[in-house]
Amino acid sequence: MSKTQNTESTKVELENKDTGSSSTHEVVLKFSCSDQPGIVAAVANLFALQGFNIRESSQFEDVHTHKFFMRTVLESCEGPKSIEQVKTSFEPIAQRYGMEWSLYDNQYKPRVVIAVSQWGHCLENLLDGYKRGTLPIDIVAVVSNHAVMQPLCEWYQVPFHHLPVTKDTKSEQEAAILNIFSDNNADFLVLARYMQILSNDLCEALSGKAINIHHSFLPGFKGAKPYHQAYDRGVKLIGATAHYVTSELDEGPIIEQAVERVSHANTPEELVEIGRDIEAVVLNRAVRWHAQHRVLLNETKTVVFSR
Incomplete structure:
Protein backbone atom coordinates (compact mmCIF):
# COMPACT_ATOMS: atom_id res chain seq x y z
CA MET A 1 0.00 0.00 0.00
CA SER A 2 1.15 3.57 -0.52
CA LYS A 3 -0.04 7.05 0.28
CA THR A 4 1.34 10.54 0.76
CA GLN A 5 2.33 10.86 4.39
CA ASN A 6 4.65 13.25 6.25
CA THR A 7 7.27 11.35 8.26
CA GLU A 8 10.89 11.83 9.22
CA SER A 9 13.20 11.37 6.30
CA THR A 10 14.89 7.98 6.27
CA LYS A 11 18.68 8.07 6.47
CA VAL A 12 19.43 5.44 3.85
CA GLU A 13 20.11 6.46 0.25
CA LEU A 14 19.90 3.86 -2.49
CA GLU A 15 22.68 3.96 -5.04
CA ASN A 16 22.13 3.38 -8.74
CA LYS A 17 23.98 0.27 -9.74
CA ASP A 18 24.71 -1.83 -12.80
CA THR A 19 23.24 -5.31 -12.49
CA GLY A 20 24.63 -8.50 -13.93
CA SER A 21 28.14 -9.40 -15.03
CA SER A 22 30.47 -7.15 -17.02
CA ASN A 106 19.37 -10.79 -19.96
CA GLN A 107 21.00 -13.61 -17.99
CA TYR A 108 20.88 -11.69 -14.70
CA LYS A 109 18.09 -12.46 -12.22
CA PRO A 110 17.03 -9.33 -10.32
CA ARG A 111 17.44 -9.46 -6.55
CA VAL A 112 14.09 -8.98 -4.79
CA VAL A 113 12.94 -8.12 -1.27
CA ILE A 114 9.34 -9.04 -0.46
CA ALA A 115 7.22 -7.29 2.18
CA VAL A 116 4.22 -9.14 3.63
CA SER A 117 1.85 -8.90 6.59
CA GLN A 118 -0.44 -11.77 7.68
CA TRP A 119 -1.75 -13.23 4.41
CA GLY A 120 0.72 -15.53 2.65
CA HIS A 121 -0.99 -16.52 -0.62
CA CYS A 122 0.95 -14.04 -2.78
CA LEU A 123 4.19 -14.65 -0.91
CA GLU A 124 3.94 -18.42 -1.25
CA ASN A 125 3.23 -18.14 -4.97
CA LEU A 126 6.36 -16.04 -5.47
CA LEU A 127 8.51 -18.26 -3.26
CA ASP A 128 7.36 -21.36 -5.12
CA GLY A 129 8.13 -19.86 -8.53
CA TYR A 130 11.53 -18.71 -7.30
CA LYS A 131 12.42 -22.10 -5.79
CA ARG A 132 11.32 -24.04 -8.88
CA GLY A 133 13.23 -21.66 -11.13
CA THR A 134 10.18 -20.65 -13.16
CA LEU A 135 10.19 -17.05 -11.90
CA PRO A 136 13.31 -15.17 -13.07
CA ILE A 137 14.15 -13.51 -9.76
CA ASP A 138 16.39 -14.08 -6.76
CA ILE A 139 14.47 -13.53 -3.51
CA VAL A 140 17.09 -12.28 -1.06
CA ALA A 141 14.88 -11.36 1.90
CA VAL A 142 11.34 -11.22 3.24
CA VAL A 143 10.34 -8.47 5.67
CA SER A 144 7.15 -8.37 7.70
CA ASN A 145 5.48 -6.42 10.48
CA HIS A 146 4.24 -9.78 11.83
CA ALA A 147 6.02 -13.07 12.55
CA VAL A 148 3.31 -15.25 10.97
CA MET A 149 5.21 -15.91 7.73
CA GLN A 150 8.53 -16.83 9.32
CA PRO A 151 7.97 -20.64 9.21
CA LEU A 152 7.04 -20.45 5.52
CA CYS A 153 10.20 -18.49 4.71
CA GLU A 154 12.33 -20.89 6.73
CA TRP A 155 10.87 -23.82 4.78
CA TYR A 156 11.89 -22.08 1.54
CA GLN A 157 15.26 -21.16 3.09
CA VAL A 158 14.79 -17.44 2.50
CA PRO A 159 15.98 -14.93 5.16
CA PHE A 160 13.08 -13.50 7.17
CA HIS A 161 13.16 -10.19 9.01
CA HIS A 162 10.47 -9.43 11.61
CA LEU A 163 10.06 -5.64 11.76
CA PRO A 164 7.15 -4.70 14.04
CA VAL A 165 5.79 -1.22 13.47
CA THR A 166 3.73 1.28 15.40
CA LYS A 167 2.77 4.85 14.64
CA ASP A 168 5.68 6.05 16.76
CA THR A 169 8.29 3.70 15.24
CA LYS A 170 7.28 3.94 11.59
CA SER A 171 10.26 5.99 10.40
CA GLU A 172 12.74 3.66 12.13
CA GLN A 173 11.00 0.56 10.74
CA GLU A 174 11.05 1.94 7.21
CA ALA A 175 14.73 2.82 7.57
CA ALA A 176 15.31 -0.81 8.55
CA ILE A 177 13.51 -1.95 5.39
CA LEU A 178 15.73 0.29 3.28
CA ASN A 179 18.80 -1.00 5.07
CA ILE A 180 17.84 -4.58 4.26
CA PHE A 181 17.16 -3.55 0.67
CA SER A 182 20.54 -1.83 0.36
CA ASP A 183 22.55 -4.45 2.27
CA ASN A 184 21.23 -7.18 -0.03
CA ASN A 185 21.98 -5.12 -3.14
CA ALA A 186 18.32 -5.55 -4.10
CA ASP A 187 16.86 -4.38 -7.38
CA PHE A 188 13.20 -3.99 -6.40
CA LEU A 189 10.68 -4.45 -3.61
CA VAL A 190 7.42 -6.41 -3.87
CA LEU A 191 4.52 -5.63 -1.54
CA ALA A 192 2.80 -9.02 -1.36
CA ARG A 193 -0.21 -7.96 0.69
CA TYR A 194 1.88 -5.77 2.97
CA MET A 195 -0.89 -3.94 4.79
CA GLN A 196 1.01 -0.84 5.82
CA ILE A 197 0.78 2.58 4.18
CA LEU A 198 4.24 3.57 3.00
CA SER A 199 5.53 7.03 3.79
CA ASN A 200 6.32 9.62 1.16
CA ASP A 201 10.03 9.18 1.86
CA LEU A 202 9.99 5.43 1.30
CA CYS A 203 7.92 5.79 -1.88
CA GLU A 204 10.42 8.31 -3.24
CA ALA A 205 13.43 6.21 -2.24
CA LEU A 206 11.97 3.21 -4.11
CA SER A 207 10.45 5.09 -7.04
CA GLY A 208 10.16 2.69 -9.98
CA LYS A 209 11.54 -0.10 -7.75
CA ALA A 210 8.42 -1.17 -5.85
CA ILE A 211 5.39 -3.18 -6.99
CA ASN A 212 2.16 -3.48 -4.99
CA ILE A 213 -0.78 -5.86 -5.32
CA HIS A 214 -4.14 -4.24 -4.58
CA HIS A 215 -7.11 -6.51 -3.96
CA SER A 216 -9.43 -4.64 -6.29
CA PHE A 217 -9.83 -3.84 -9.98
CA LEU A 218 -8.54 -0.29 -9.83
CA PRO A 219 -9.52 2.51 -10.11
CA GLY A 220 -12.56 1.14 -8.25
CA PHE A 221 -12.61 0.34 -4.53
CA LYS A 222 -9.37 1.87 -3.31
CA GLY A 223 -8.13 1.66 0.26
CA ALA A 224 -9.21 -0.80 2.93
CA LYS A 225 -11.63 -3.75 2.56
CA PRO A 226 -12.26 -3.42 -1.19
CA TYR A 227 -14.08 -6.78 -1.38
CA HIS A 228 -16.56 -5.57 1.21
CA GLN A 229 -16.96 -2.36 -0.77
CA ALA A 230 -17.59 -4.47 -3.87
CA TYR A 231 -20.16 -6.57 -2.02
CA ASP A 232 -22.01 -3.46 -0.86
CA ARG A 233 -22.20 -2.27 -4.49
CA GLY A 234 -23.38 -5.65 -5.79
CA VAL A 235 -20.67 -5.94 -8.43
CA LYS A 236 -20.66 -8.90 -10.84
CA LEU A 237 -16.88 -8.86 -11.39
CA ILE A 238 -14.11 -8.62 -8.83
CA GLY A 239 -10.44 -8.32 -9.59
CA ALA A 240 -6.90 -7.49 -8.53
CA THR A 241 -4.39 -4.92 -9.71
CA ALA A 242 -0.59 -4.91 -9.64
CA HIS A 243 0.89 -1.43 -9.93
CA TYR A 244 4.01 0.57 -9.21
CA VAL A 245 4.10 2.23 -5.81
CA THR A 246 3.74 5.99 -5.68
CA SER A 247 3.01 8.45 -2.89
CA GLU A 248 -0.66 8.53 -3.86
CA LEU A 249 -2.74 5.66 -2.47
CA ASP A 250 -3.32 3.00 -5.16
CA GLU A 251 -2.66 5.50 -7.97
CA GLY A 252 0.62 4.13 -9.38
CA PRO A 253 0.96 3.05 -13.03
CA ILE A 254 -0.86 -0.25 -13.55
CA ILE A 255 1.16 -3.26 -14.70
CA GLU A 256 -1.42 -6.07 -14.71
CA GLN A 257 -5.06 -6.77 -13.81
CA ALA A 258 -7.46 -9.72 -13.86
CA VAL A 259 -11.10 -10.33 -12.94
CA GLU A 260 -13.39 -13.18 -11.92
CA ARG A 261 -17.20 -13.31 -12.28
CA VAL A 262 -19.22 -13.38 -9.06
CA SER A 263 -22.91 -13.12 -8.22
CA HIS A 264 -25.38 -11.77 -5.69
CA ALA A 265 -25.12 -15.08 -3.84
CA ASN A 266 -21.47 -14.63 -2.89
CA THR A 267 -20.78 -13.39 0.63
CA PRO A 268 -17.99 -10.89 1.38
CA GLU A 269 -15.95 -13.78 2.79
CA GLU A 270 -16.37 -15.73 -0.44
CA LEU A 271 -15.30 -12.69 -2.47
CA VAL A 272 -12.15 -12.47 -0.37
CA GLU A 273 -11.39 -16.15 -1.01
CA ILE A 274 -11.97 -15.84 -4.77
CA GLY A 275 -9.89 -12.69 -4.82
CA ARG A 276 -6.86 -14.33 -3.24
CA ASP A 277 -6.36 -16.61 -6.23
CA ILE A 278 -6.57 -13.64 -8.61
CA GLU A 279 -4.12 -11.60 -6.52
CA ALA A 280 -1.44 -14.30 -6.58
CA VAL A 281 -1.65 -14.73 -10.36
CA VAL A 282 -1.68 -10.99 -11.10
CA LEU A 283 1.27 -10.22 -8.83
CA ASN A 284 3.27 -13.13 -10.25
CA ARG A 285 2.80 -11.78 -13.78
CA ALA A 286 3.74 -8.24 -12.78
CA VAL A 287 6.90 -9.37 -11.01
CA ARG A 288 7.86 -11.58 -13.96
CA TRP A 289 7.33 -8.82 -16.54
CA HIS A 290 9.22 -6.25 -14.47
CA ALA A 291 12.10 -8.69 -13.96
CA GLN A 292 12.21 -9.34 -17.71
CA HIS A 293 12.20 -5.57 -18.44
CA ARG A 294 8.90 -5.82 -20.31
CA VAL A 295 7.34 -2.77 -18.65
CA LEU A 296 7.91 0.77 -19.92
CA LEU A 297 6.40 3.85 -18.32
CA ASN A 298 4.13 6.01 -20.45
CA GLU A 299 3.42 9.01 -18.23
CA THR A 300 0.80 7.74 -15.74
CA LYS A 301 0.35 4.46 -17.67
CA THR A 302 2.53 1.57 -18.74
CA VAL A 303 3.35 -0.21 -21.96
CA VAL A 304 3.72 -3.92 -21.19
CA PHE A 305 5.31 -6.15 -23.85
CA SER A 306 3.99 -9.41 -22.39
CA ARG A 307 3.90 -12.64 -24.37
Whole structure:
Protein backbone atom coordinates (compact mmCIF):
# COMPACT_ATOMS: atom_id res chain seq x y z
CA MET A 1 0.00 0.00 0.00
CA SER A 2 1.15 3.57 -0.52
CA LYS A 3 -0.04 7.05 0.28
CA THR A 4 1.34 10.54 0.76
CA GLN A 5 2.33 10.86 4.39
CA ASN A 6 4.65 13.25 6.25
CA THR A 7 7.27 11.35 8.26
CA GLU A 8 10.89 11.83 9.22
CA SER A 9 13.20 11.37 6.30
CA THR A 10 14.89 7.98 6.27
CA LYS A 11 18.68 8.07 6.47
CA VAL A 12 19.43 5.44 3.85
CA GLU A 13 20.11 6.46 0.25
CA LEU A 14 19.90 3.86 -2.49
CA GLU A 15 22.68 3.96 -5.04
CA ASN A 16 22.13 3.38 -8.74
CA LYS A 17 23.98 0.27 -9.74
CA ASP A 18 24.71 -1.83 -12.80
CA THR A 19 23.24 -5.31 -12.49
CA GLY A 20 24.63 -8.50 -13.93
CA SER A 21 28.14 -9.40 -15.03
CA SER A 22 30.47 -7.15 -17.02
CA SER A 23 29.95 -9.26 -20.15
CA THR A 24 27.12 -11.40 -21.47
CA HIS A 25 25.79 -13.34 -24.46
CA GLU A 26 22.37 -11.66 -24.31
CA VAL A 27 21.18 -8.12 -23.66
CA VAL A 28 17.75 -6.54 -23.31
CA LEU A 29 17.29 -3.05 -24.69
CA LYS A 30 14.21 -1.00 -23.91
CA PHE A 31 13.57 2.62 -24.79
CA SER A 32 10.98 5.28 -25.56
CA CYS A 33 11.20 8.44 -27.67
CA SER A 34 9.22 10.62 -30.04
CA ASP A 35 8.08 8.58 -33.01
CA GLN A 36 10.01 9.31 -36.21
CA PRO A 37 11.23 7.41 -39.29
CA GLY A 38 14.27 5.15 -39.11
CA ILE A 39 14.34 4.24 -35.41
CA VAL A 40 13.99 0.46 -35.78
CA ALA A 41 16.36 0.34 -38.73
CA ALA A 42 19.03 2.33 -36.87
CA VAL A 43 18.81 0.04 -33.83
CA ALA A 44 18.84 -3.15 -35.91
CA ASN A 45 21.76 -2.01 -38.06
CA LEU A 46 23.89 -1.00 -35.09
CA PHE A 47 23.51 -4.32 -33.33
CA ALA A 48 23.97 -6.30 -36.55
CA LEU A 49 27.33 -4.57 -37.04
CA GLN A 50 28.29 -5.64 -33.52
CA GLY A 51 27.49 -9.29 -34.21
CA PHE A 52 24.12 -9.48 -32.46
CA ASN A 53 21.06 -11.41 -33.63
CA ILE A 54 17.55 -10.28 -32.66
CA ARG A 55 15.80 -12.99 -30.65
CA GLU A 56 12.68 -11.05 -29.72
CA SER A 57 11.42 -7.57 -30.53
CA SER A 58 8.27 -5.60 -29.70
CA GLN A 59 7.27 -2.07 -30.71
CA PHE A 60 4.37 0.25 -29.97
CA GLU A 61 3.38 3.77 -30.97
CA ASP A 62 1.04 5.77 -28.76
CA VAL A 63 -0.99 7.50 -31.46
CA HIS A 64 -2.23 10.13 -29.01
CA THR A 65 1.19 11.29 -27.83
CA HIS A 66 3.21 10.14 -30.90
CA LYS A 67 5.61 8.39 -28.55
CA PHE A 68 7.42 5.22 -29.64
CA PHE A 69 8.26 2.30 -27.35
CA MET A 70 10.51 -0.68 -28.07
CA ARG A 71 11.94 -3.71 -26.26
CA THR A 72 14.45 -6.01 -27.94
CA VAL A 73 16.33 -9.10 -26.82
CA LEU A 74 19.64 -9.50 -28.65
CA GLU A 75 21.99 -12.49 -28.69
CA SER A 76 25.69 -12.20 -29.50
CA CYS A 77 26.88 -14.51 -32.26
CA GLU A 78 30.52 -13.68 -31.46
CA GLY A 79 30.80 -14.77 -27.83
CA PRO A 80 30.40 -12.64 -24.69
CA LYS A 81 30.18 -8.90 -25.14
CA SER A 82 31.12 -6.13 -22.72
CA ILE A 83 27.93 -4.49 -21.52
CA GLU A 84 29.66 -1.15 -21.03
CA GLN A 85 31.03 -1.22 -24.58
CA VAL A 86 27.57 -2.03 -25.95
CA LYS A 87 26.11 0.89 -23.98
CA THR A 88 28.83 3.20 -25.26
CA SER A 89 28.21 2.22 -28.87
CA PHE A 90 24.46 2.75 -28.49
CA GLU A 91 24.75 6.22 -26.92
CA PRO A 92 24.98 8.16 -30.25
CA ILE A 93 21.73 6.61 -31.51
CA ALA A 94 20.03 7.28 -28.19
CA GLN A 95 21.08 10.94 -28.38
CA ARG A 96 20.07 11.26 -32.03
CA TYR A 97 16.50 10.17 -31.32
CA GLY A 98 16.20 11.63 -27.81
CA MET A 99 15.63 8.26 -26.18
CA GLU A 100 14.99 7.35 -22.59
CA TRP A 101 16.70 3.97 -22.57
CA SER A 102 18.17 1.14 -20.53
CA LEU A 103 20.24 -1.90 -21.43
CA TYR A 104 20.43 -5.01 -19.25
CA ASP A 105 22.15 -8.37 -19.00
CA ASN A 106 19.37 -10.79 -19.96
CA GLN A 107 21.00 -13.61 -17.99
CA TYR A 108 20.88 -11.69 -14.70
CA LYS A 109 18.09 -12.46 -12.22
CA PRO A 110 17.03 -9.33 -10.32
CA ARG A 111 17.44 -9.46 -6.55
CA VAL A 112 14.09 -8.98 -4.79
CA VAL A 113 12.94 -8.12 -1.27
CA ILE A 114 9.34 -9.04 -0.46
CA ALA A 115 7.22 -7.29 2.18
CA VAL A 116 4.22 -9.14 3.63
CA SER A 117 1.85 -8.90 6.59
CA GLN A 118 -0.44 -11.77 7.68
CA TRP A 119 -1.75 -13.23 4.41
CA GLY A 120 0.72 -15.53 2.65
CA HIS A 121 -0.99 -16.52 -0.62
CA CYS A 122 0.95 -14.04 -2.78
CA LEU A 123 4.19 -14.65 -0.91
CA GLU A 124 3.94 -18.42 -1.25
CA ASN A 125 3.23 -18.14 -4.97
CA LEU A 126 6.36 -16.04 -5.47
CA LEU A 127 8.51 -18.26 -3.26
CA ASP A 128 7.36 -21.36 -5.12
CA GLY A 129 8.13 -19.86 -8.53
CA TYR A 130 11.53 -18.71 -7.30
CA LYS A 131 12.42 -22.10 -5.79
CA ARG A 132 11.32 -24.04 -8.88
CA GLY A 133 13.23 -21.66 -11.13
CA THR A 134 10.18 -20.65 -13.16
CA LEU A 135 10.19 -17.05 -11.90
CA PRO A 136 13.31 -15.17 -13.07
CA ILE A 137 14.15 -13.51 -9.76
CA ASP A 138 16.39 -14.08 -6.76
CA ILE A 139 14.47 -13.53 -3.51
CA VAL A 140 17.09 -12.28 -1.06
CA ALA A 141 14.88 -11.36 1.90
CA VAL A 142 11.34 -11.22 3.24
CA VAL A 143 10.34 -8.47 5.67
CA SER A 144 7.15 -8.37 7.70
CA ASN A 145 5.48 -6.42 10.48
CA HIS A 146 4.24 -9.78 11.83
CA ALA A 147 6.02 -13.07 12.55
CA VAL A 148 3.31 -15.25 10.97
CA MET A 149 5.21 -15.91 7.73
CA GLN A 150 8.53 -16.83 9.32
CA PRO A 151 7.97 -20.64 9.21
CA LEU A 152 7.04 -20.45 5.52
CA CYS A 153 10.20 -18.49 4.71
CA GLU A 154 12.33 -20.89 6.73
CA TRP A 155 10.87 -23.82 4.78
CA TYR A 156 11.89 -22.08 1.54
CA GLN A 157 15.26 -21.16 3.09
CA VAL A 158 14.79 -17.44 2.50
CA PRO A 159 15.98 -14.93 5.16
CA PHE A 160 13.08 -13.50 7.17
CA HIS A 161 13.16 -10.19 9.01
CA HIS A 162 10.47 -9.43 11.61
CA LEU A 163 10.06 -5.64 11.76
CA PRO A 164 7.15 -4.70 14.04
CA VAL A 165 5.79 -1.22 13.47
CA THR A 166 3.73 1.28 15.40
CA LYS A 167 2.77 4.85 14.64
CA ASP A 168 5.68 6.05 16.76
CA THR A 169 8.29 3.70 15.24
CA LYS A 170 7.28 3.94 11.59
CA SER A 171 10.26 5.99 10.40
CA GLU A 172 12.74 3.66 12.13
CA GLN A 173 11.00 0.56 10.74
CA GLU A 174 11.05 1.94 7.21
CA ALA A 175 14.73 2.82 7.57
CA ALA A 176 15.31 -0.81 8.55
CA ILE A 177 13.51 -1.95 5.39
CA LEU A 178 15.73 0.29 3.28
CA ASN A 179 18.80 -1.00 5.07
CA ILE A 180 17.84 -4.58 4.26
CA PHE A 181 17.16 -3.55 0.67
CA SER A 182 20.54 -1.83 0.36
CA ASP A 183 22.55 -4.45 2.27
CA ASN A 184 21.23 -7.18 -0.03
CA ASN A 185 21.98 -5.12 -3.14
CA ALA A 186 18.32 -5.55 -4.10
CA ASP A 187 16.86 -4.38 -7.38
CA PHE A 188 13.20 -3.99 -6.40
CA LEU A 189 10.68 -4.45 -3.61
CA VAL A 190 7.42 -6.41 -3.87
CA LEU A 191 4.52 -5.63 -1.54
CA ALA A 192 2.80 -9.02 -1.36
CA ARG A 193 -0.21 -7.96 0.69
CA TYR A 194 1.88 -5.77 2.97
CA MET A 195 -0.89 -3.94 4.79
CA GLN A 196 1.01 -0.84 5.82
CA ILE A 197 0.78 2.58 4.18
CA LEU A 198 4.24 3.57 3.00
CA SER A 199 5.53 7.03 3.79
CA ASN A 200 6.32 9.62 1.16
CA ASP A 201 10.03 9.18 1.86
CA LEU A 202 9.99 5.43 1.30
CA CYS A 203 7.92 5.79 -1.88
CA GLU A 204 10.42 8.31 -3.24
CA ALA A 205 13.43 6.21 -2.24
CA LEU A 206 11.97 3.21 -4.11
CA SER A 207 10.45 5.09 -7.04
CA GLY A 208 10.16 2.69 -9.98
CA LYS A 209 11.54 -0.10 -7.75
CA ALA A 210 8.42 -1.17 -5.85
CA ILE A 211 5.39 -3.18 -6.99
CA ASN A 212 2.16 -3.48 -4.99
CA ILE A 213 -0.78 -5.86 -5.32
CA HIS A 214 -4.14 -4.24 -4.58
CA HIS A 215 -7.11 -6.51 -3.96
CA SER A 216 -9.43 -4.64 -6.29
CA PHE A 217 -9.83 -3.84 -9.98
CA LEU A 218 -8.54 -0.29 -9.83
CA PRO A 219 -9.52 2.51 -10.11
CA GLY A 220 -12.56 1.14 -8.25
CA PHE A 221 -12.61 0.34 -4.53
CA LYS A 222 -9.37 1.87 -3.31
CA GLY A 223 -8.13 1.66 0.26
CA ALA A 224 -9.21 -0.80 2.93
CA LYS A 225 -11.63 -3.75 2.56
CA PRO A 226 -12.26 -3.42 -1.19
CA TYR A 227 -14.08 -6.78 -1.38
CA HIS A 228 -16.56 -5.57 1.21
CA GLN A 229 -16.96 -2.36 -0.77
CA ALA A 230 -17.59 -4.47 -3.87
CA TYR A 231 -20.16 -6.57 -2.02
CA ASP A 232 -22.01 -3.46 -0.86
CA ARG A 233 -22.20 -2.27 -4.49
CA GLY A 234 -23.38 -5.65 -5.79
CA VAL A 235 -20.67 -5.94 -8.43
CA LYS A 236 -20.66 -8.90 -10.84
CA LEU A 237 -16.88 -8.86 -11.39
CA ILE A 238 -14.11 -8.62 -8.83
CA GLY A 239 -10.44 -8.32 -9.59
CA ALA A 240 -6.90 -7.49 -8.53
CA THR A 241 -4.39 -4.92 -9.71
CA ALA A 242 -0.59 -4.91 -9.64
CA HIS A 243 0.89 -1.43 -9.93
CA TYR A 244 4.01 0.57 -9.21
CA VAL A 245 4.10 2.23 -5.81
CA THR A 246 3.74 5.99 -5.68
CA SER A 247 3.01 8.45 -2.89
CA GLU A 248 -0.66 8.53 -3.86
CA LEU A 249 -2.74 5.66 -2.47
CA ASP A 250 -3.32 3.00 -5.16
CA GLU A 251 -2.66 5.50 -7.97
CA GLY A 252 0.62 4.13 -9.38
CA PRO A 253 0.96 3.05 -13.03
CA ILE A 254 -0.86 -0.25 -13.55
CA ILE A 255 1.16 -3.26 -14.70
CA GLU A 256 -1.42 -6.07 -14.71
CA GLN A 257 -5.06 -6.77 -13.81
CA ALA A 258 -7.46 -9.72 -13.86
CA VAL A 259 -11.10 -10.33 -12.94
CA GLU A 260 -13.39 -13.18 -11.92
CA ARG A 261 -17.20 -13.31 -12.28
CA VAL A 262 -19.22 -13.38 -9.06
CA SER A 263 -22.91 -13.12 -8.22
CA HIS A 264 -25.38 -11.77 -5.69
CA ALA A 265 -25.12 -15.08 -3.84
CA ASN A 266 -21.47 -14.63 -2.89
CA THR A 267 -20.78 -13.39 0.63
CA PRO A 268 -17.99 -10.89 1.38
CA GLU A 269 -15.95 -13.78 2.79
CA GLU A 270 -16.37 -15.73 -0.44
CA LEU A 271 -15.30 -12.69 -2.47
CA VAL A 272 -12.15 -12.47 -0.37
CA GLU A 273 -11.39 -16.15 -1.01
CA ILE A 274 -11.97 -15.84 -4.77
CA GLY A 275 -9.89 -12.69 -4.82
CA ARG A 276 -6.86 -14.33 -3.24
CA ASP A 277 -6.36 -16.61 -6.23
CA ILE A 278 -6.57 -13.64 -8.61
CA GLU A 279 -4.12 -11.60 -6.52
CA ALA A 280 -1.44 -14.30 -6.58
CA VAL A 281 -1.65 -14.73 -10.36
CA VAL A 282 -1.68 -10.99 -11.10
CA LEU A 283 1.27 -10.22 -8.83
CA ASN A 284 3.27 -13.13 -10.25
CA ARG A 285 2.80 -11.78 -13.78
CA ALA A 286 3.74 -8.24 -12.78
CA VAL A 287 6.90 -9.37 -11.01
CA ARG A 288 7.86 -11.58 -13.96
CA TRP A 289 7.33 -8.82 -16.54
CA HIS A 290 9.22 -6.25 -14.47
CA ALA A 291 12.10 -8.69 -13.96
CA GLN A 292 12.21 -9.34 -17.71
CA HIS A 293 12.20 -5.57 -18.44
CA ARG A 294 8.90 -5.82 -20.31
CA VAL A 295 7.34 -2.77 -18.65
CA LEU A 296 7.91 0.77 -19.92
CA LEU A 297 6.40 3.85 -18.32
CA ASN A 298 4.13 6.01 -20.45
CA GLU A 299 3.42 9.01 -18.23
CA THR A 300 0.80 7.74 -15.74
CA LYS A 301 0.35 4.46 -17.67
CA THR A 302 2.53 1.57 -18.74
CA VAL A 303 3.35 -0.21 -21.96
CA VAL A 304 3.72 -3.92 -21.19
CA PHE A 305 5.31 -6.15 -23.85
CA SER A 306 3.99 -9.41 -22.39
CA ARG A 307 3.90 -12.64 -24.37
